[in-house]
Amino acid sequence: MKRAPFSVIISFIKRGLNNMTKTTKQFNLLDLLKKFSVLGRTSSEGVTRRVYDSNWVAAQLKYADLAEKYGLNVFTDKMGNLYASTSNDPEQGPVIMTGSHMDTVVNGGKLDGTYGTLASLVSLGELVAEYGAPKVPIVAVSFSEEEGSRFETTFTGSKFLTNQFDDTVYNITDKENITFEDARKKALDELKSKIKMMHSKWKIAKYIELHIEQGPVLEKERIPIGIVTGITGQIRVLIQTHGIANHAGTTPMNMRDDAMRKAVSLMNDIYQELEQTSGLRYTIGKITATPNVANVVPNNVTFSLDMRHLDQSILNKVFDEISKLVERHDGKLTLTTNVKASKMNPHLKSVLEAAAQNKNLDYKCLPSGAGHDAQVVSYKFPTGMIFVPSINGISHSPLEKTEAKDLINGRETLKDALYKLAY
């Protein structure tokens, strides 16, 4: 897309955008992704950008700088969410919001979160450059935190914006024993010195998030665009079996109480139970035995079970069945994660489908098995979500990658949808 400074200036004058600078610059999304990947780059070419750390501050300031260069109004809030808005008045009527998160997992990729964040800003910048101010204000957002990679809490940015934030989070400490509150204050001091603080919250009419799929479906089926139907609910539990530690050689079989034997039998029954339920995704990803020595009968085995389904009632039913199964096996179950399933807005879904069609892009409607800010926002506001393919389905890894043309296709689809909704 060509830069159009003169037409932009004319368009600004025509539409009378409030307080927007009258010159704008355009940026290449792929270049931007490269530049942001340096902020927290790891030795293995991954990215570690944890909320409120120095790389995170640098990235949010860079985002603000870009937004200003696009001639947008820039705001931050108490959490350090960044907003690039066509409106200079946060109190103004409902806005169309689009974006993703700026933090990463430890040694993650350069696309998860950052792609949607930058693609939203670029799309908005281009729309304004081409068409001037929208009828409905558009706000691009760079959420402060989604991954939970620094503090044992997730989605704090979108939760704060949508009034789902729990104040106990302020006291959570990271590995260096720094509280969320102290880290937040220090980072906010840096942001506030350059960015306008907003003390109200945006009224959200609609939210659209663009993200990499982080799964293999689109790539395997060679489909460039995914339209998300809903985000699966997730229940994660830790299951323990107990026994008595004893010498593997000297303890007769009939005098043993073997936690591993119990665990294997229970895990086997869990798999058999869960494979009955269509649409369920289930994973035993983590296991530890104590004392975990080849010649000692284990006295404890602990394993995780992660279950996800688009239909919350089915997920709840499965959880009940597993609870009973664990009880029958004399095990112990602890619920560690419980995120409710969410449905994307049907109207927004059809807008996104039309946008893909408009761009001549094949698309597929599919659920998201991973959590996203869109999930948190969708509990409160109409939400839609676009996926682009992930090569080999890999994410949360330095190997995370998406073809350049797919990155562009995603941005084009988003831009088309935003235009339809706001202009």
Add this chain to the structure above:
Amino acid sequence: MKRAPFSVIISFIKRGLNNMTKTTKQFNLLDLLKKFSVLGRTSSEGVTRRVYDSNWVAAQLKYADLAEKYGLNVFTDKMGNLYASTSNDPEQGPVIMTGSHMDTVVNGGKLDGTYGTLASLVSLGELVAEYGAPKVPIVAVSFSEEEGSRFETTFTGSKFLTNQFDDTVYNITDKENITFEDARKKALDELKSKIKMMHSKWKIAKYIELHIEQGPVLEKERIPIGIVTGITGQIRVLIQTHGIANHAGTTPMNMRDDAMRKAVSLMNDIYQELEQTSGLRYTIGKITATPNVANVVPNNVTFSLDMRHLDQSILNKVFDEISKLVERHDGKLTLTTNVKASKMNPHLKSVLEAAAQNKNLDYKCLPSGAGHDAQVVSYKFPTGMIFVPSINGISHSPLEKTEAKDLINGRETLKDALYKLAY
């Protein structure tokens, strides 16, 4: 048992013991066990005495000192095995040997090895004090190493004595990167400065080892003496299943290659296969998953399988069956330990039974599921073994304990057997 210094002196003169000092002292076994438990005591009241470390050197020197005080001839060899002998000539015809090992596991108890080592020395000292020199020379031994707690090698003391030592051991390094050879040399320099070095090896007529059971059988059945029938063969393998790591939420079930699911199915089949074989002891004690994260499908699961049986042909057959099973499950099996089953000598077994009867002690013939120096020696020479009860079957732990009266009963039974064999 009373000290009898005068009769001992007379007895020495009558029997004409070569080079034995003419005054002897007697020691209390329980006191000695306490004193040796200080050499390597850990913060949790356990004992860590690894071969050739400073506590090990101190313990062997203390053993030598005791032996000298008993008026016995003391020798060491290239491995640092200590011998307390009624004969001053190692070239002299076959001897009756009795003892155990001086090293411990990391944070082990004060009885495993040390009990048999000290009880043998005390029994021999008392026999000589009471009855003078035996017809057949008796040698008490304190083997240098059995546990493998410093270097990845076990039984080096008894293997060296019985010509089963593998020279590649010299190059094995410990965690501080010190070679077995360097550690050995340094420790031997200290021993040699005080103890006579022998360059030949004892000709062994018979070997008897006294040890704690390290299992629950004798204590549960309230029987003070165990006569070991044989030591189980042990085959230990590592089994691996492979898959592809993927996101637990975004990867549909039909696109997964889940190493945990394969491992659970395989472990379940292994248990079902192994429970068919009577007399087999089998343990899955150790398991690790990679990357071992709750929301990632594991790409690798590795678990140990330890199998023991008194009958080597049955053990071999079971191993073959497991190998086939692992192959059918597309797993990978690596043999890590293969210790052949050994049978105790029937004549020595009957001598030990008679000794227990003579002491009015109830006894039970039982297999040993743990490895012992007696196992190594038995491949070459007639061997017998006595067990005393372990409270709760606990061993390799600071909680390892045996009632005082049981410790005394074991020593009395050994002493009686030695008398019958040598006088």
